[in-house]
Amino acid sequence: MTRVLKAGVLGATGTVGQRFILLLSEHPGFSIHTLGASPRSAGKPYNKATKWKMSQPIPASVRDMVVQTCEPLKEFLECDVVFSGLDADVAGDIEMAFLKADLALFSNAKNYRTNEDVPLIVPLVNSSHFDLLAHQRNKHQLKKGFLVTNANCSTSGLVVPLKALQDAFGPLSKIIVTTMQAVSGAGYPGVPSLDILDNVVPYIGGEEPKMEWETLKILGGLNQDATAFDLLKTTKVSATCNRVPVLDGHTECVSIEFERRPAPSVEEVIQVLENYRSEAQELGCHSAPDQAIIVSREDDRPQPRLDRENGKGYSVTVGRVRPCNVFDIKFTLLAHNTILGAAGSGVLLAELAQKKGLIA
Amino acid sequence: MTRVLKAGVLGATGTVGQRFILLLSEHPGFSIHTLGASPRSAGKPYNKATKWKMSQPIPASVRDMVVQTCEPLKEFLECDVVFSGLDADVAGDIEMAFLKADLALFSNAKNYRTNEDVPLIVPLVNSSHFDLLAHQRNKHQLKKGFLVTNANCSTSGLVVPLKALQDAFGPLSKIIVTTMQAVSGAGYPGVPSLDILDNVVPYIGGEEPKMEWETLKILGGLNQDATAFDLLKTTKVSATCNRVPVLDGHTECVSIEFERRPAPSVEEVIQVLENYRSEAQELGCHSAPDQAIIVSREDDRPQPRLDRENGKGYSVTVGRVRPCNVFDIKFTLLAHNTILGAAGSGVLLAELAQKKGLIA
């Protein structure tokens, strides 16, 4: 039995923070030790500080916990792991301070994802990138601390099937993806109802370049001594991101061309997706889903309302795998944006880090 | 002044039929002469036969008009033009009977779109295909009748900017398009609310092959003696169609590769789209919009709720024109599915036919 880890949550009052609290409170491997948010919230009991928007009630264990400021002091220093759901505006400085305090930090914010010493890991995809942490600790003179980031919510769903296909069939040459993203991805208050009722907003600031670039880092490798990332060089990704009137669950329509000729058949692709297993599953991580990728053979799936809870929100559901007139194959995928795409990724990364001996 | 045409509407009680009635009742060039629907509806006054779902009230002129069966009898024979918004299940036989009765027929149904003697015309795009009607009349021994079909609602929006670009820059080699389609496109009762609230349905039966094939016929030409269609041979189209919780207005995300090298720049593309003019405009058709294509330079447009009424529903709004990492350019377009994509197309086709002297 692994020991129960004391967990801190930064940005605990936000949409991602609320999801962290739900996931951690039901998790046998963590106890919620301290919660941090902005000075506006600090000093208040959690249920007064947050506008709770989850459909399950606030866990009793945190209702009255007093929210702290986001500084590496007191209870935060006692945490085995710290999860960050901070706004990008403030995540930069706060996370750096926590790292310097030698804490083990799992961040949802975009600030350090492109940093050359910081792994960007989707737990069902590139857990091998944890290997770079030795180099990171060295460089920042850390003993037990480290900083790992998870990917943008829309990238997180995309790279799971891409990784399965790349492993099986070699490099992907071209990827065109169009997303239909849930409003919870914009936090709270986030998207105004006047913008999204009876409407689609065909733009999400900064999202497309993030998807295009993050994919190349995540699907790429490390150099030989695990001191640098080798981004994919021959894969081209083009993303179009839309907001739709859906609460949770990002849907993505993907067309792919393989380098390999002849390209794999639809049946081969389905087989590979269904059989894909990640290290998180091999190591028996608590939150790893039975199936990383669930392939639906029904015409009209995946659907956010019906499939976002698959694998408790940790699976990617893929459907409509079929030939593409222009590339080789196309399919539609669905991922839960605040579980697989945010807080759940953080939790699974912490489980992986513990299994890999990175947490004392 | 052209004379006012007597118009009949087949399938007058459906979603497309209701739109026909709104458009025709406000139109100086038509008078609604007779309405047809199923035997279930025939014999009832229109306002009892239909479940009216438009946000404008039923025009007074048709409220009490008695619905007829869809046979080429009595008042239908007196019509100068007949518009069909029939279900595909029944459109085949009924439309053929009307054609044989030498009536001028504009159909929304899919049944004859692929027929080698029947033009498939998007009025802002390929009005030149009316030229094939001489051959059609010849073959079917018609004096004044003919049958023209308009395209599927999602095709109708797509081909307008594609035509502008093809005219200006030569053949398009590859097109990948992902749609987010309104529920009115499925008629009434159509999409159940349990399927679409807080949801996306990533599939619309038959829609993708329609978009892929219709585009090749519409953007293609006629042979030299105007007796056959020359479909595009070098353009590849791949479509993915989704249903979203939007009432009216189909949004489409498009990536394009040109044959020509170097490809046109984003600015050149925008110029060409903005300056595009169709024959319907040149001939001064009543319903032709001032601008066939409205280009928005704002980040987050077009949006169905804000842009579907542009050009009274006859314009295509294009936004987010930008480079594509994989192809040359990408953009997002919006078209009103029951105006430009259905009934409005029919009306504009009739205006064109009249201008071209095809209606006595």
Added chain:
Amino acid sequence: MTRVLKAGVLGATGTVGQRFILLLSEHPGFSIHTLGASPRSAGKPYNKATKWKMSQPIPASVRDMVVQTCEPLKEFLECDVVFSGLDADVAGDIEMAFLKADLALFSNAKNYRTNEDVPLIVPLVNSSHFDLLAHQRNKHQLKKGFLVTNANCSTSGLVVPLKALQDAFGPLSKIIVTTMQAVSGAGYPGVPSLDILDNVVPYIGGEEPKMEWETLKILGGLNQDATAFDLLKTTKVSATCNRVPVLDGHTECVSIEFERRPAPSVEEVIQVLENYRSEAQELGCHSAPDQAIIVSREDDRPQPRLDRENGKGYSVTVGRVRPCNVFDIKFTLLAHNTILGAAGSGVLLAELAQKKGLIA
């Protein structure tokens, strides 16, 4: 330990039937023994016969179970309890046939609710009405069978707080209630999306008289020898029912006048609601919620999305308890329409019947 009961479900493919299947499959006290639906569905494996619309997947145990016709034959005769989620069109005859076959039947349909030999029971309210079953069995010459109905979904939520108040403060003289009901209450396909997106439908056929009448039977008593129902005579109920774009959960705004003068204060009302306990709780029924009525003191609750799962869907959430300018008090309540208001009621009724020794 009570023994596990074999359960049959009539109308198993519908919205209520699907909810029965979810509830029963997770329930330690029942095993799903047989499923019945229309001749259209009979003979097919369950997952082919139904259009599954729950956000949890179809339980593995029923996926491949072959659907039967709704006749009291074979496996149905082996059932300890039969739950009916049949359409009112067919429920009358089928349920009577099952009753004549001496089966224990719990019905969601409206057909027998007004019958003078059939209890209409909301399990958290009037389980005392089970006492009439001796008379029913007598009259219909049944040994082990009986028929109990549960209330309409909107009535089911309303009567729980009304019962608590009536028990504590005596008769209610006037009740005005306005509902905002979820689309799942209309089954599948049910409410067309064209009717409900960006809209409210201020009418639900037959619903208002049902709420008004059922309340009087449920809150009334039995005569001395438990052979007839004594409906409330001095309470007046006026209901207005609306459909809103919500998936699950009926919200109801209630104004109440008490007979008693002075009327109880808001604080007394809240106390009584919070402390209300029903027989289902006293007897330790598995599905009975910890709190029958959860009172929220926040301004803006209850909300369907946030509160419908309270008590696993078996609690009624009441909020905004405050004085009424016209009557005495007013409040807003929320109940899960397919759990507390339909299938869950059936399940809890069966638990009660077993505890009361009505099931052999």
Added chain:
Amino acid sequence: MTRVLKAGVLGATGTVGQRFILLLSEHPGFSIHTLGASPRSAGKPYNKATKWKMSQPIPASVRDMVVQTCEPLKEFLECDVVFSGLDADVAGDIEMAFLKADLALFSNAKNYRTNEDVPLIVPLVNSSHFDLLAHQRNKHQLKKGFLVTNANCSTSGLVVPLKALQDAFGPLSKIIVTTMQAVSGAGYPGVPSLDILDNVVPYIGGEEPKMEWETLKILGGLNQDATAFDLLKTTKVSATCNRVPVLDGHTECVSIEFERRPAPSVEEVIQVLENYRSEAQELGCHSAPDQAIIVSREDDRPQPRLDRENGKGYSVTVGRVRPCNVFDIKFTLLAHNTILGAAGSGVLLAELAQKKGLIA
């Protein structure tokens, strides 16, 4: 012909301000002369200063108009009428400054509605309250200026049928009303989508007391010398206000008891509602609808999506008139919250003021 009035709009960039701009730009009797908003917007061209959310495009005439600060200077002093759609936070001081500058002011804000010198007028109801302006001018020593307020959006719809009934049948003793209000009533950004998708919010801050109190002032009279308001004393109003996922149009379910015995019948009530005419109609005001109250006899109307544009948004649609089990009658009404309930009221008030000779 009356002369064209120069109009200023305060709070021109907000939801109500945008509606003012649409209504005024299409109005033959007004020319938009100047636009005011917060210091954040001042100095910018209108189309940069506002986040335009109407489904019709920004009128060309105001696109590039430079937004001013809200001070009674320059162009504002040249205005014949000034409309205010200001936030209540700032409306108090700004409107007082404009009044002191002797301007004719029509305000949507709540600040002065309860003031004993300020008329609160719903133009289809109590235009007789303009008579108090002589007293107001006297007291504030104004020559041509004055301040009139219009009612809250939910009150505005309610009082129209109430007035018709009170005029015809004498005092109403009891009114219970439950609203289902559109999100546009909360301005922009207003209601977060996470709060309203698949949801109802059973609370709108401050709305219920406003409806309850404003009704008494609007339906009341003036004292003999028109220097004070006589509020209704014997009518009791109880309001419950909900927010629903609807863009525009407030739906209200109303139960009414008359003082008079016997109470009027449903048919008498319908007659009175249908025949109701207000002074705005008698005087031939441009924006006054043909019918102040449209009575629908269909079961399932009024519906916001289908009826909010009735009378160009200036009519109230009433449906479901029927007996009430508890009071005398009940019905459901619908009013466009930003036209009849806000900007349209302002415009119609200005038309009335001009007809009454209050504007030089």
